[in-house]
Every structure is written in C-alpha cells, then in structure tokens.
Amino acid sequence: MNIKQMSFYPSVASIISLSLLMSPQVNAAAENAGEFYLGAKTGWSNFDFGQNDGDIDDDAWAGSVYGGYQFNEWFSLEGGYNYLGNSKEHVAGSEVNKTQIQNGELGAKLDWNLTSAWNLFGKVGTSYNYVDQKTGAYNDSDENWSLMLGAGVEYQLSHNWRVRTEYQWFDNVGESSTTGKTDVNYVSLGLSYYFGSSDSAAPVAAAATTAAVVAAQEPEPEPAVVEEPLPAATLSKGAFEHNSVELTSDAKSSLDPVVTYLEQRPEINVAVIGYTDSTGAAEYNQKLSEKRAQKAADYLTENGIDESRINVEGKGEENPIADNSTAEGREQNRRIEITYQD
Template sequence: MVQVSFIEVVDRLYGQNNFIVGANMNIKRISLYPSVASIISLSLLMSPQVNAAAENAGEFYLGAKTGWSNFDFSQNDGDIDDDAWAGSVYGGYQFNEWFSLEGGYNYLGNSKEHIAGSEVNKTQIQNGEVGAKLDWNLTSAWNLFGKVGTSYNYVDQKTGAYNDSDENWSLMLGAGVEYQLSHNWRIRSEYQWFDNVGENSTTGRSDVNYLSLGLSYYFGSSDNGAAATAAAATTAAVVATQEPEPEPVVEPAPPADPIPAVTLSKGAFEHDSTELTPEAKSSLDQVVTHLKESPETRVDVIGYTDSTGSAEYNQKLSEKRAQSASDYLESQGIEESRITTIGKGEEDPIADNSTAEGREHNRRVEVLYE
C-alpha cells in the first residue's frame, strides 16, 4: 500500500512517468518510473533500529552528489545530444524529524546540437537552488523525502561564433530516498525537475531532469562512549533488613515502586542491532554478582522504546532488547527460572519524547530485583 501511494504522488507532481524529448519529430522516451519504484521496493525490505531523521534533528549537514541530466529544449533544427553528466554540492539544516531547509549548487552539463555531423550549438546550464525538504520515515533508517523550492539558473549558449547567455528563476521539485549508514553519514538517491530554464528570446527554454546519487555528512554526535556508560550504570543499594522492634506498633507504609538495579540506556546496544555493547555487559555483571550472592532473589528484565514509529514495531523491539539482556544473565550462570523478560514498547516514558535527548533516555532496559 505504501508503494502504490507514493507512485501516485510522483505521478501528480511530475505528470507522466516518461518525459519526451523531440528532435525533427523523432521522439526519445526515457523512463524514470522503474528506477524510483525499484528504490522504494528495496527500502521496504530493510528494518534497522534508529530513526534517521529524528536522530539528526538540530544538526547541519553537507553533501555531494553526481548523476545524469537531460534537457528538453523546445526549439532545435538538428540532432540533439541532450544527455549529460551532472554534479552538485549541497547543505542544509535538519530542524526536526520531518523538515529541513536545503540549498546547493548544480552543474547540469551541456546539451549539444549537430547538423550533418558538425556541432552547431552547445548549451551549458548551471544553477543554485534553495528549498524545503520534507521527510517521511519508512522504517527506522530508511526515509523517503520530497523537495519543493526555486532555482536561479545561468544558461550559456554557443552557436557558431556567437555566444548568448541569460539568467532566470525556475520552480524546482524533487523526490528521493535516503539510508542512514551511521549517525553522521547518509546516502541518497534523488530525482529533480527544473521548470522552464532559460529564456525563449535568447537561449531558448528547457525543462531539466536530474537523477543523482549522493553522500551526506551530519555535524553531530551520537554520544556513545563514556557518557552512555554513566547513564547505563545506575545501581541501587541493597538495603539490609532489620528486626522490627516490638513497641510501638506502626502501620506499614504502602510499598514503593522498585528502584531499578540497572538501567541500560543510550549506548547499550550496537547501532542498528539488539546486540549488547561491552559497556552494557559491564553494568549487568553487577546484577550477576548480586544474584549469585542471593540465590533466592529473582529479577524482572523490562524493555522500553521511545514513541518514534508504530506501537507494534516498538513492542517487538522492546521485547528483543530485553531478551538480549536476559540471555546475557543466563550466559553468566543465572538460571532461566529466576529471570522474567517483559517488553513494554513505548509505555512509561521517563523523559520528553519530543526531544532527541528525551528519546535516548526512553530507549532503555531496566533490571528490577524481586
């Protein structure tokens, strides 16, 4: 259902699936539809553990991309070589998990016209663009995006011994897919359309189609190392019981909520994995020691997530990460019968899910003594 819905949106934004380039009634059809559909189908098969757009909220980024451009000039007299290599640099700021402001420079290459085997016209296009980038998270690390904005174009045309040039503004629309390699790196595949580049009175007008592959770097930190260890290794003191005094008789206070023996938070798991990090295992070793010294004590191992993604997905993720902690306790000699493993998904948040810091605290596993 997601794939069909997206294709309908692409059709409405860009019209037909194929764009047509005319030269002396010879029509060349170039289809972008299969490429976009293949990228989307591949993305729906992947399911890592970290939401890319949410994780990079509040960060600047820079990137570069390269690919193929195609021109659709309205007037020509000879054979047109309208495919060209193109390259770009870009940068932006990710305001939140769904909105970024992005700008860049595009070198869109040259269109060449030949008559009787001789080059009679060469048109080069460059532009600068700025626009809004809107993200839609498919899974935890894959997201689709759309772009809308404007470009300022410079067109330089050489016809024989004559040179013409002009500048104008155009509408820019785009769509693509991104995958997060790590906290700092993403790859993207992107299609852009620039409307009516150039002026009819000088160089002529052309729609420009641009398909590219790029790499982005985000200037932020995942704070994995020592900071994560400090957040994960909160250990409660074991309070020794004392013999109650016979007098006076005091009504017992209602039992307090148990204090977690250990809380495994950010940095407790490898990126895009449910495998425990060495820091998380070190925190659990304290629990192993206490359980071996107190053979009657049992533990509850409870997994939680933040509110990003669907409730069903978060429930399964919390169960898998809690099970990883339970498996480690068993591997250190603690009987399975003394461990209860529970997944609570996005329930019982301990911090604000609207901030990146809050979501990191809510993605946790708690170990409670019984």
C-alpha cells in the same frame, strides 16, 4: 529550437508515494532528528534537444551543494544549488550552439528507513532555473520556475556522515520564446554531514554502592557478597546498536554483577523492564521495548539464572527519564532497567 521532452512521472511518483505511505509506520528512532546538515554531490546530467541538423552532445558533468534540516525521522526540508552543465551542438565539426543551465532548488525530503543504516528517500519541490544560450555570435538567457521530483538511497556511515545516490528530474527548464524548453535528468553521488552529537559514550554500567558489613565480634568474617544497587542496572547509552535488539559487549559486561548477585542470593528474583524514546509509532516502540528486555533476560539465563526468577516487561515510551526533544535525551530513554524483588 524544437525540444523533445522526456517524462519520468510514473517511476518517480511511485517511489515518492511509497515513501509517503510507509514512513510513519516503518521508521524507528532517528538519530539525526532535530539536526542541520550540509552536503555536496557530483554526477551526470542529460538534456534531450531535438535538432536533426547537427551533432548534439546533450550529456554533461554536473555538481551541487545542498543543505537542510531534519525535523523528525521521516521529514526534512532541503535546498541547494545545482550546476547542470552544458549542452553543445556541432555542425561540420564546429560548435554552433551551447546551452548552460544552473538552478536553485527547495523541496521536501521524505525518508523511509529500510534498515538501521540504509534509507530510501523521495523529494518533491521546485527549482528556479537560469538558462544561458550562445548561438554563433548571439546570446540569449532566461529564467523560470520548474517542478522538481527526485528519489534516492542513503547509507549512514556514522552518526554524522551519510553517503547518497540520487536521481532528480526538472520539468520544462527554459522559455519557449528564447532558449526553448527541455526536461533535465540528473544522476549524482553525494556526501552529507549532520551537525549533532554522536552520543557514542559507553553504557551506564551497574555499580556497587555499599559493601556487605560483617559482625566485628566474630573471629572469622563471613564472605563478602555482591552489593545490591538500586536499580540493579540501568543499560542506556551504547547498550544496543541503532534500531537493534542485540546487546553490545559493554551491555553484557554491565549485567555480570547482576548474575553474580543472583547466584549468591537464590531467594531473590529480578524484574527486567525495557523502554524506548517517543520517536516512531507507539505500537512499534512497545514491541521493541519487549524484545530488548527479553534479550537482557536471555543473557541472565544463559549465565545460569533460572528463568522462573526473571520477570520480563516492555513499557515502550512510558516513564521517560530525559527530554525526548533532544538526541541526548532520546538516547537516555532507550534503556533497560533491572530491579530486585523479594
């Protein structure tokens, strides 16, 4: 049979090139780095056969299962199985030809985080195709390797769940000598599950460690003062939304004892220092740590503490308190530390 090939190189290649160029600069800390994932998707496939003597139905339902490993914030290795459906040809109302395509794929997935929840990705790799064709009473089948390109968008529903919509293009599926060759276009909607901890525990709040002691000999005790924790507060898990500089309500509650102490001790100043984990560009992390520290300082001034008493500093990736190679460690390193100064 004659096969008319459809080329989508320009559009797909431009998206993948954009992902390659932008990923290392744009991505902040990725929650799912170092995690395996599994998913399933379903959608529509298209084969462009070129016969002119029959009624060709070259659109079909397709479905897939896939899985992979997220090495860091921008690179994953992903493989899967695709059932791409059947193309059917009819002559005078009777089916004279049916071609079914299945394949397995393996490729690199390159991510670019648009926001804290939306993610653009490109894929490049190969597929091993199995083509089964029935023409009248005869059956032909063949197997071959193809180039695979893809692009799509993901939305993070939670730490463990992502929904994706995706386009893939498989080049020259089949062999000319038997079933013929065709490009296959595949558009799908899928759901992925990541096997990792959500780390959604409440932030570490500032806690009192000692009580003020008053002289036992005095008939009337002095009013108790708010104790001085060292450090005054460490805001870590849950202090900020993912890739955000906005304080959560729990983080603000953790700062209230600091406000009370500074109100009772007007001669005391405070240092507010921001940190990040080591994921992403150092320059980006430095700016992110400064912005988060400033948000904590702004909360103190909004509650009556003079800004002249507050020293704000961002230290980026410096001084980690946990292992950056794990999701739990990275969560602890994304923190704000507050200490008192005479």
